[in-house]
Amino acid sequence: MSGQLRIIRPGPCSLVQDLGRPGSAHLGVARSGAADTLSLRAGNRLVGNEDNAAAIEMTLAGLHASFDTDSTVCLSGAGGDALLLDAHAKAMRRVKLLEPTRIGAGESLRIGPLKGGARGYLCIAGGVCTATELGSRSTHAASGIGGLGGRALDTGDCLPIGTDAARPARRIAPQARERLLAMPLCRELRVTPGPHAELFDQDAMETLVSEAFRVSRAADRVGVRLEGTKIPTLDPGAIDSEPMLAGAIQVTPDGTPIILMPDGPTTGGYPVIGVVIGADLPALGQLRPGDEIRFSAVDLEAALEALRSQREELDTLCPPDAPDRP
C-alpha cells in the first residue's frame, strides 16, 4: 500500500533525506544524508522503520503537509509547535516530539518555527518513497539528485509515502524522549587534529580549543562558516586539492574556519586544522546561525568511545528492534 503526502507550505528548506549516499564520492558527489542522523534514526525507529528510511528534513522552520491516506508519523530533532488539523484545517491536537502519532486520510500536520536546534525530521511509517538515485533518496542540490528533482520541497509537491513500516510504531518513556532530544544539542564539539599541522602556527590548535566561535549566517548543508575568532595560518594560500569529509574544519587564508557539512565538496583546497568526531556530527547538524560554540581536542580512542557509547545509548533508549520481538 502507498499514499501521498502533499506539501501545503514547504518551509524555507525542507528536503528528503535518508542516511546518505556512500560510494559516489569519486564522482564528486557528496554523501549527503540527514544532517542530524541521531534524530533521523530515533524518529524512524519510533514509527517502526529501518534507520535508513527517507524522511523530510526541515530547516529552521517547519512545514504544513496533508496526507491522503491513514499513516503514522513521528517528529524528531528540533521541534516547533506542531498541530494535527482535520480536513477543514481545524486544530485537533498537539503533536509532541518523539511520540508516534496516527494521522488520518485528509488530515494535515502543521509545524511552526523550530526551536533549540536547526533541523527537525518528519518521519513517516513506510518512509518517503521517492526514487533512489545512486543508491539513496537523499536530496543533493548540487547534483540535482534525490528527493523531488534534487531540490527543496515546494508548495503543491506530492511525495509518495509508504504506509507499511517494517514493524509497529511504539512509544518510549518521557525520560528517554528528553534524553534523545538533548543528545544532539551539544554546543561543544570534539575534534581530532587535522592532517596539515605544518601549515598552521603553533598557536593555531590552542586558539581552536580555547576560544569561542559564533556560527555565521553562512551556515547550510555544504558548510558552516564560523566568525568571532580567526585561526592563525602560516602559509597563506591553498594546498593541492585533496579528499575532504564532513566535519573537516577548513581554514581560509584569512583565518576563517569553515566546517564541512554532509553536502560539502568531496575535495577541497584549504588546509584542515581538525576534524569533528563522528559522535558530534549530529550536533553539527543542529547548529543555528548565532550559536556560540567551542571545540575540544580528543584522541582517536576517545572519539571512538564517544561514538560507540552514543550508539549504545540510542539503542537502549530506542531499540532498533521492537522489545517484544523474539
Next chain:
Amino acid sequence: MSTDPSQTSSTTPPTPGVTLCGDRSVRISFDHDPGVGVIESVRRALASPPIPGAADIICAMKTVSVVFDPLEADPSEVLAEVRRRLDGAGGATIEDRPRREVVLPVCYEPPFAPDLASIAERAGLGQSRLIDLHAGVGYTARFLGFSPGFAYLEGLPEALHAPRLESPRTRIEPGSVAVAGCFSGVYPQATPGGWRVIGRTPLRLFDPARKSPALIGPGDLVRFRPIDGAEYARLLTEQVAGEGGLQ
C-alpha cells in the same frame, strides 16, 4: 603510448605516508605528485576486494582517502589493511591500460568565452592561436571533485596557465570550459566559480540517469574539438531531444 614516460621510467615508486584523518578516514599522501598511474594503482589496490566497512575511496592529486564507518570497522584495522595492501602492491605497481578517450565539442565564440581575450593578452598570443593550443593537446582527467562530475584535467599548455579570478563569479553556466593554474576543467552544473572561462560544450557532463553519471572518469584521456555557434546549437538540441526520447 598514452602512458606518461616519467612514470614508466621510475622503477621505485615513491612511498606515501599513511595516517588516520578524523575517526572515519585513512589518508594516503605523497610528498609530491606521483602521477596519475600511481594514484590509480593505489586506488585499485584499495578498491578490490572492498575493505570491510569502507564506503568511499576519493583520489586527488597526491592524496587518496578511504572513508569508512568506524562502527563497522575498527580504524586501526582499516589503517593496517591499507598499509598491507600498499605494501602488497609493491609500493603501487604501474600498469599500462587502455584509456578511454572522451572528445568534447567546444564553442570558443565570444558569448561563451568571457575570459579568452584576457588570457590571450597575458600570453601575448592571438585568440585563435590560443584555441588551437587548448584543442590541440590531450588531457588526463586526474580526479573528480569540487562538484559532481567536475574533472581536473592535466596537460594544459603553458600559454594558457592563468591564475584564478580574484573575485569568483557568482554563477558559471553549465558546460563552461575553463582554465586555472595548470588545469583545464568543465563546469557540469551552474555554480559559483573562480576559473577563467574560455568556451562551452553542449554536452551534459553529469547526468545521474546515465549508467555512468559522470561523462569524464578518472584517468580518461580528454580532447576538445572546436565547433561554431551553429553546431553548438544543433548539438544542444539533439541532446535535449535524445533525453526526451529516453524518457
